[in-house]
Amino acid sequence: MNLAAAGAHPGFLSPTGVEIVFVLVGLATLGAALVTVTTKQLVHAALWLVAALGGVAVEYLLLTAEFIAWVQVLIYVGSVVVLLLFGLMLTKAPIGPSPDADSGNRWIALGVAVVSAATLVTLVVDAFRTTWIDLSTSPKGSTRVTGEALFRGWVLPFEALSVLLLAALVGAIVLSRRGAPETDEAEPETKQEGQR
Amino acid sequence: MDVVDVLWRLLAVLLAFLLLPLIVGQAEHKAMAHMQGRVGPMYAGGFHGWAQLVADGVKFAQKEDIVPGGADRRVFQLAPAIALLPYLIVLIAIPVGDGDQVGQVVDAGVFFVLAVMGVGVLGSLMGGWASANKFSLLGGLRTAAQLLAYELPMLLAAASVAMAAGTLSLPGILDAWQWWWLPWQIIGGLVFFTAGLAELQRPPFDAPVADSEIIFGAYTEYTGLRFALFLLAEYAGIVVLSALTAVLFLGGWHGPAAGELGWVWTLLKTAALAFVVIWLRVSYPRLREDQIQRVAWTVLVPLALLQIALTGVVKVVIQ
Numbered sequence: 001m002n003l004a005a006a007g008a009h010p011g012f013l014s015p016t017g018v019e020i021v022f023v024l025v026g027l028a029t030l031g032a033a034l035v036t037v038t039t040k041q042l043v044h045a046a047l048w049l050v051a052a053l054g055g056v057a058v059e060y061l062l063l064t065a066e067f068i069a070w071v072q073v074l075i076y077v078g079s080v081v082v083l084l085l086f087g088l089m090l091t092k093a094p095i096g097p098s099p100d101a102d103s104g105n106r107w108i109a110l111g112v113a114v115v116s117a118a119t120l121v122t123l124v125v126d127a128f129r130t131t132w133i134d135l136s137t138s139p140k141g142s143t144r145v146t147g148e149a150l151f152r153g154w155v156l157p158f159e160a161l162s163v164l165l166l167a168a169l170v171g172a173i174v175l176s177r178r179g180a181p182e183t184d185e186a187e188p189e190t191k192q193e194g195q196r
Numbered sequence: 197m198d199v200v201d202v203l204w205r206l207l208a209v210l211l212a213f214l215l216l217p218l219i220v221g222q223a224e225h226k227a228m229a230h231m232q233g234r235v236g237p238m239y240a241g242g243f244h245g246w247a248q249l250v251a252d253g254v255k256f257a258q259k260e261d262i263v264p265g266g267a268d269r270r271v272f273q274l275a276p277a278i279a280l281l282p283y284l285i286v287l288i289a290i291p292v293g294d295g296d297q298v299g300q301v302v303d304a305g306v307f308f309v310l311a312v313m314g315v316g317v318l319g320s321l322m323g324g325w326a327s328a329n330k331f332s333l334l335g336g337l338r339t340a341a342q343l344l345a346y347e348l349p350m351l352l353a354a355a356s357v358a359m360a361a362g363t364l365s366l367p368g369i370l371d372a373w374q375w376w377w378l379p380w381q382i383i384g385g386l387v388f389f390t391a392g393l394a395e396l397q398r399p400p401f402d403a404p405v406a407d408s409e410i411i412f413g414a415y416t417e418y419t420g421l422r423f424a425l426f427l428l429a430e431y432a433g434i435v436v437l438s439a440l441t442a443v444l445f446l447g448g449w450h451g452p453a454a455g456e457l458g459w460v461w462t463l464l465k466t467a468a469l470a471f472v473v474i475w476l477r478v479s480y481p482r483l484r485e486d487q488i489q490r491v492a493w494t495v496l497v498p499l500a501l502l503q504i505a506l507t508g509v510v511k512v513v514i515q
Contacts (some may be wrong), residue, residue, distance in 0.1 A: 043325055047271065050318065067364075070307040078314025079347060085321045086340035095268045095328050143304045143364045 022062045029055030040097035046084045053077050067143045204289075205300070212285045214480020217431035217448050224431075224474045259420035266328035267417065275326065276418070276425035279319025282312045283432035289368045290439050293449045293458035298367055305366035306354050307467045309440060310347075316429065317343045317395070323426070324414035338404035338485060342394055345492035346401075350391035350501035353384040354406070356507045357444045370448045378447070380510060384503040385445030387496050389469070392437040394488065396430060398473055400480035401488055438469035 032051035039045050053076040060069035102110070150158055226244060241247025286309045291298035302308045315327065317339060322353055324336020349383045358364050360381065361372040394401035397413075405413040415426050442448055442465035449458030 011294070022436070041268075043268070043271070047322065066302075067304045067307065070304050070311045074307055074311035074314060074351075078311055079344065081319065082314075082340050082343055083319065085318075086337065086344065089321075089325055089337050089340065092333070093325070095266065095326070182506055 018062055020057060025055055025058050025062065029059065036109060040099075041095075042093040042097075042098050043085070043088055046081060049084070050077055050081050053081070063144075065146070067146045204313050210284070211286050213287055213432065216435045217428055218249065220434050220470050220474075221427070221431045222246065224477070225249075225500065227471065227474045231475075240274070253424070256421055256424040261420045261422060263314055264328055264415075264417050268326040268328070271322050271326035272417075273422070275319045275323035275414075275476055276422045276429070277319070277425065278322060279316050280425050280429040282316040282422070283429060283436050286312050286436050287439075289366060290436070290443060291370060291448060292462045293417050294370075294454060297449075297459060301365060301367055304364045306358050306364045306369075306444075309366070310354060310437075313395070313433075314343070314347060314435065316433070319426075319429065320397075320414045323418065327417040330418050331410040331412075331416045332414050334410050335404050335416070339397065339414060340486060341485075342397065342401065342404060342492075345489055346391040346394040346496070349387050349492060349496035349500040350395065352497070352504060353388035353391065354444060356384040356500070356503045359382055359504065360511060370443060370450070372464065373447045373450055375447070375450070378445075381445055381503070381507070383499055383506070385441065387500045388445065389441050391435070391492070391496055392441065393473065393476070394492070396433040396437060398430070398434070400483045401476040402482055403485050403488055406482060434470050434473050438466045438473065441469055444467050 029052050032048050032055060036045050036048040036052055039048065053072065057069045057077075058073040060066075060072060225236065225248075227513070236245070237248040238245040240251055263272055288300050289298070289302045289305050289308050320339045321336050324332045324334075324339060326495075327333075357369055357377075359379060360368040363369060363372065397404045403409075405415065410416075415423060418426060439462070442462060446465045447461075448465070449462050451461035454461065
């Protein structure tokens with residue numbers, strides 16, 4: 001009943017249950033994100049990143065964008081964070097605080113983060129100012145709707161992105177294979193460097 | 197859907213989650229025992245020593261719960277829960293029968309189950325890092341490398357079925373399923389099942405836990421109940437993988453008298469696949485780490501792409 005009322009008279013003064021949950025999850029996500037960038041323990045930062053990304057997925061769900069939410073979990077929690085943890089393990093991230101984890105660039109990083117956040121917030125507020133999701137009708141973020149929008153209205157950006165990703169893929173392969181044919185000659189040099 | 201209905205569904209899912217992994221675990225003990233001619237405990241409870249399972253559970257619960265001195269306490273203790281819970285959540289979306297015999301219809305079901313299953317691996321990684329043990333760290337590294345390699349073919353194979361059905365919802369895929377999808381999607385099915393085995397770190401892809409090389413990988417330092425939870429996560433993973441393969445590639449509840457006995461068909465197909473998982477453990481030697489990576493990138497990914505191309509061509513031709 002509350003939801004229907006909100007659909008008819010959207011306003012900030014009588015929040016519905018979904019809106020309250022949305023704000024709470026948003027605060028939790030923001031908190032996890034802040035801990036991610038402030039904690040001194042590298043692996044803890046990666047694990048808090050899981051919480052932050054999962055929170056974003058819950059926000060997508062609350063906005064009825066189910067497909068995007070699961071893709072978020074699949075790609076970011078399931079692959080990107082696993083890749084991060086793989087890198088941290090490979091470099092033997094210590095248990096306990098890493099004293100050298102603070103970069104001298106952090107104020108610049110903060111500035112960049114604030115500017116990009118301001119840009120995104122302005123953009124989103126400007127684009128969706130008066131848009132309200134009516135939860136009683138069919139969901140706007142179902143797989144069918146998302147797929148039709150992607151492959152009818154936005155197919156050109158989609159293809160451009162796929163070309164970009166392909167270029168990144170080829171680039172990564174080229175970089176990782178650099179010098180591979182002359183391994184025999186390169187090896188003594190690296191050994192010497194290791195001894196120094 | 198009223199509250200009582202939701203509660204019943206959740207209760208059924210919870211019951212399946214508590215029972216099926218134990219049944220698979222017991223089946224593994226017994227099948228392996230007889231295949232290798234090393235029968236093990238045969239007296240507890242009478243028939244084939246079935247009550248040994250209860251005794252093992254009691255034993256695990258009694259053991260001291262040790263956290264190594266150098267370990268990261270909270271991450272170490274949290275890891276088994278992260279490893280186990282995703283499989284409980286996945287079971288909600290797997291349909292056992294026709295119509296509404298499913299915990300909850302998820303619109304993007306294929307993505308939901310694969311995404312949540314991928315989260316479970318974080319448990320092994322957390323345990324591997326937080327144990328402060330080099331064998332655990334090696335196990336964690338191998339786990340991560342294996343997941344990154346096998347997630348792709350698994351996803352591609354599942355995407356092929358979704359393309360064939362024109363929907364990502366698991367009940368929707370089953371509604372569209374015809375018997376001739378079996379030969380049509382067979383390559384994808386094999387790729388999915390193999391990649392799933394690798395994701396569960398089951399033999400022959402068990403280099404991350406290889407007990408004879410790196411003790412037990414990420415689980416080396418675990419004892420008692422937390423170790424039992426990791427073991428339970430492995431068996432729950434077998435149940436989920438077998439059920440998913442049955443639903444996506446073997447037609448789930450389809451079969452003679454599917455109207456009344458659909459759920460029996462699902463369970464039978466799941467049980468048969470779970471037996472294959474156990475069988476492989478007894479009959480195949482462990483792959484080396486580089487062999488595992490090579491199988492993923494040079495065999496499974498091209499095969500999955502071939503299946504997607506085949507699905508696309510057939511789909512266009514029959515429309």
